[in-house]
Amino acid sequence: MNTWGRYLLLSLGLIISLHFILQFTHEDYGRATSLQNISSKLGGSKQTPNPSPVPDAYYQPAGKGNETLLVDKRANATFVILARNSDVSGTVRSVREIEDRFNKNYGYPYVFLNEEPFSEEFKSRVSVLSAAPMEFGHIPKDHWFQPDWIDEEKATKGRDQMVAENIIYGGSVSYRNMCRFNSGFFFRHPLMQKYRWYWRIEPDVHFHCNIEFDPFVYMEDHNKVYAFTITMYEYEKTIPTLWGHVRDFIKLHPEFVAKDNAMGFMSHDGGDKYNLCHFWSNFEVADMNFWRGPAYTAFFEYLDSKGGFYYERWGDAPVHSIAAAIFASKDQIQFFDEIGYEHNPYTHCPRTKEGWERGRCSCDQNKSFDYDGYSCMSKWDRFIAD
Numbered sequence: 001m002n003t004w005g006r007y008l009l010l011s012l013g014l015i016i017s018l019h020f021i022l023q024f025t026h027e028d029y030g031r032a033t034s035l036q037n038i039s040s041k042l043g044g045s046k047q048t049p050n051p052s053p054v055p056d057a058y059y060q061p062a063g064k065g066n067e068t069l070l071v072d073k074r075a076n077a078t079f080v081i082l083a084r085n086s087d088v089s090g091t092v093r094s095v096r097e098i099e100d101r102f103n104k105n106y107g108y109p110y111v112f113l114n115e116e117p118f119s120e121e122f123k124s125r126v127s128v129l130s131a132a133p134m135e136f137g138h139i140p141k142d143h144w145f146q147p148d149w150i151d152e153e154k155a156t157k158g159r160d161q162m163v164a165e166n167i168i169y170g171g172s173v174s175y176r177n178m179c180r181f182n183s184g185f186f187f188r189h190p191l192m193q194k195y196r197w198y199w200r201i202e203p204d205v206h207f208h209c210n211i212e213f214d215p216f217v218y219m220e221d222h223n224k225v226y227a228f229t230i231t232m233y234e235y236e237k238t239i240p241t242l243w244g245h246v247r248d249f250i251k252l253h254p255e256f257v258a259k260d261n262a263m264g265f266m267s268h269d270g271g272d273k274y275n276l277c278h279f280w281s282n283f284e285v286a287d288m289n290f291w292r293g294p295a296y297t298a299f300f301e302y303l304d305s306k307g308g309f310y311y312e313r314w315g316d317a318p319v320h321s322i323a324a325a326i327f328a329s330k331d332q333i334q335f336f337d338e339i340g341y342e343h344n345p346y347t348h349c350p351r352t353k354e355g356w357e358r359g360r361c362s363c364d365q366n367k368s369f370d371y372d373g374y375s376c377m378s379k380w381d382r383f384i385a386d
């Protein structure tokens, strides 16, 4: 071996031993270079920082210095809960949790909606939970039930096929009514008209952390339109023709497509194919002016006219998500890492230790859905970082 080769070997050896010495003597160095760290950086979102943290000034009691003013702001906002009378116990549990973790400090009102009249039992068991204003609304028939122009024979065939394929809620008409209502009608309900912002809550969900900032005010100040905590892949068999209609709509109405939108999160070929990623809409904080605006109004009318809410089983989650990704800019979509949230079977737990401690969270960070193979979170992280 020549001198050159010997030098090379020696220095390689030195580097390797230095690495091991450092790894065992210096915890931070070890962590920063461990295989787990490297692989998680490549493969997923583990340990990636919160990409859009809510600033201290929004926290209650006020963060630092003289920034208390931000906390005293209040938004034109309401909770909205769609529920059946039989959902009363789960509804009580959800309201109890959001009150304890958030709303006892804010007193935002609630709107409960149902296509049947709410029972006295439902109203009394829910009303007792908070002094916040609560209204109980009835959904108009034409906002809920399958329209007459739907070809029932075709709809039945679609449902039967989904039942045969074991698709969840594949045979349910009421589930389809619910998805269509949540897609295009909840924000048109008379009780919702006086509000701009809403926070959607379902029965039997969990809020795992104290939320000591106002998500509505943060969103309004930052020009956001839509916020999520969990993102995942949709079952393709529930939306076989949806993306084709989305593409057709974009061709018809290029004027609605936002600059710097989030299409890149849902499609890796500029919109040709849908990767099935969507925001899980059982949690939503959003601006109803966005749904009430010209782009979404035309979009919903267009999709509804195709009948896919009944012939297939289009969910409000992909419909809302796709609209937010195309008609809003990507900066207008907010991921709230701070909000620990669970809807069976998935939980989002704050990814940072500071966020988890600050919120006194009851969730296990290691079990956060963010790191699940079925989650689209790592895609979102990469998309936002680009």
Ligand SMILES: Nc1nc2c(ncn2[C@@H]2O[C@H](COP(=O)(O)OP(=O)(O)OP(=O)(O)O)[C@@H](O)[C@H]2O)c(=O)[nH]1
Residues within 6 Å of the ligand: 081, 082, 083, 084, 087, 113, 114, 115, 116, 174, 175, 178, 201, 202, 203, 282, 344
């Ligand atoms: N009034 C009324 N509310 C409904 C009906 N079906 C569902 N909902 C409500 O709509 C929301 C979504 O329904 P879920 O049954 O939770 O549907 P999901 O979240 O997709 O599925 P799981 O929670 O996993 O069963 C919940 O707030 C339900 O209470 C219905 O027929 N009538």
Ligand SMILES: *[C@@H]1O[C@H](CO)[C@@H](O)[C@H](O)[C@H]1NC(C)=O
Residues within 6 Å of the ligand: 030, 031, 032, 033, 034, 036, 037, 047
């Ligand atoms: C990975 O490295 C970063 C520094 O680059 C460090 O802050 C973090 O704690 C490490 N994560 C793990 C899982 O070791």
Ligand SMILES: *[C@@H]1O[C@H](CO)[C@@H](O)[C@H](O)[C@H]1NC(C)=O
Residues within 6 Å of the ligand: 065, 066, 067, 069
């Ligand atoms: C806080 O005080 C500083 C200096 O007095 C001022 O520049 C700043 O605008 C104030 N911030 C707020 C939110 O009032």
Ligand SMILES: *[C@@H]1O[C@H](CO)[C@@H](O)[C@H](O)[C@H]1NC(C)=O
Residues within 6 Å of the ligand: 076, 193, 194, 195, 196, 289
């Ligand atoms: C709240 O928002 C709704 C919908 O945009 C609007 O009609 C209403 O006037 C607003 N209320 C207040 C107090 O600003």
Ligand SMILES: *[C@@H]1O[C@H](CO)[C@@H](O)[C@H](O)[C@H]1NC(C)=O
Residues within 6 Å of the ligand: 365, 366
């Ligand atoms: C999460 O899992 C890692 C690796 O298994 C472990 O070292 C760590 O202590 C766990 N953290 C918590 C908060 O349970």
Ligand SMILES: [Mg+2]
Residues within 6 Å of the ligand: 202, 282, 343
């Ligand atoms: Mg649910």
